[in-house]
Amino acid sequence: MSETTIAAISTAYGEAGIGIVRTSGPDSLSVLRKVFVPNRAGATAGQLQTGAGSAGDAGVWTPQPRHMYYGRIVDPKDGSVADECLAVFMPGPQSYTGEDVAEVQCHGSVISYKKILALMLENGAQPAEPGEFTKRAFINGRMDLAQAEAVIDLIKARSARSFDCAVGQLEGSLSQKIRSVRAELLDLLTELAVNMDYPDEDIEELTYNRLGNRISLINDELIKLKDSSAEGRILREGLLAAIVGKPNVGKSSLMNVLLREDRSIVTDVPGTTRDTIEEQISLRGITIRFVDTAGIRSSADKVESIGIERSKDAFNRAELLLLVLDSSEAISAEDLELMEMAKDRPVIVILNKDDLPAAGSHGKTIEASGGSDGGNGLSEGMIEDEIRRILPGARMVRLSAKTGEGLLQLEDSIEEYVTGGRVRREEDVLVTNVRHIALIEKAIEELSEAGRMTRAAEAMDFIEVNVRAAFDALGEITGETASGEVIEEVFRRFCLGK
16 A cells, blocks of 8 residues: 555546546545535535635544535635535545545536645645556556556547457456466476476376477467457557559549548549548447558659658558559559559458449450450459459459448458458457567467477476466566566556546
């Protein structure tokens, strides 16, 4: 338990219906009594105005724990009223921080917040550091480090799925899984220690074969956790998807239909979009940042050239490419060049303008990489085969940005890319935090090395070092083996008042 009492504004600055100022620590009730005057039955307006029975008279008002009281915040020096408010006292250890906590709910005015906080600081409280309330909850055993990190993920969640992931982690889903794996490692470490320290005793011998099997099974559990991290990271941070293609294939129209609003200017003139346009939406609970790019081509126009360079940058940064082709026209050299650029990249090829007659109808052919002469044209039925030849792993969707036909299939493909086509069960654990991912990868590396040494029948002393390193790495996730520097860094990312 901390010896100091901290105070901070816990709601965001700005106009709101209500705001909250809170304290945590051994003097929370004392601070509250000094600045809060309850609207007691029978009290006169003058007593309420001057704060009679509050400052210096602790025996007059003893709040029941977790009961809300209506009253006023007053300055005990001169009785001036700061605001009309509600107050509640929550004694530890049954509070958010595990300590005595007092909260004041006032009008949602920045002036009100500041006045109340100033009075609390003048009457026994100290300013809280960022994340100090949650840090005290961690120190007092109310939550582990992974759960504490879920608090900030909840606050910053930008989609329903990322929020649900954070709720699961706050409730201990990841922590339970990590503790389960650590328990298996601890049991293995115990067996290793017994075999090393008492080789002549009448105990079951830990053979290399059994040791290797156990290490492999534990490592497989961690690999499954790591495999969930790609989806988890996207759910937590969002997916950057770049809409790319040559000019006038319908990139801006696609952007508008995905956003369900006219965000990008659409004309029949190639090169209308001269800069990247970025918008964020929640698509089926997944945060997606779509970037509408200028058509990538050679241009003598200086302004358009700058936009094209930015488009190439967005192309390179994107985690998913939406490559738009005009299905009503022949595949051009520019289309082929973009497909070559998209090789080995996650890509969904969108055959747009599906409402128009397809390329290859009415005698039209589609240029192949060998050119349009010499009988190398592609018929309509061969266009998808040509795309698959260049981009064998690409998803392909036919769509009309004008009518919206095919949009659901495109959204299905984007969702399938994020989830890997997996149907998640409620009990599945997703790893979303970069720190956690790195520590799980470290544990996998240590166990892989331990497995290698086991297969080589090396000394168990050496194997024990790697198994223990994996055990300690996983302990850093929940905070059991985390250093003070790591803990400080985690809570430094929090906002004030949380």
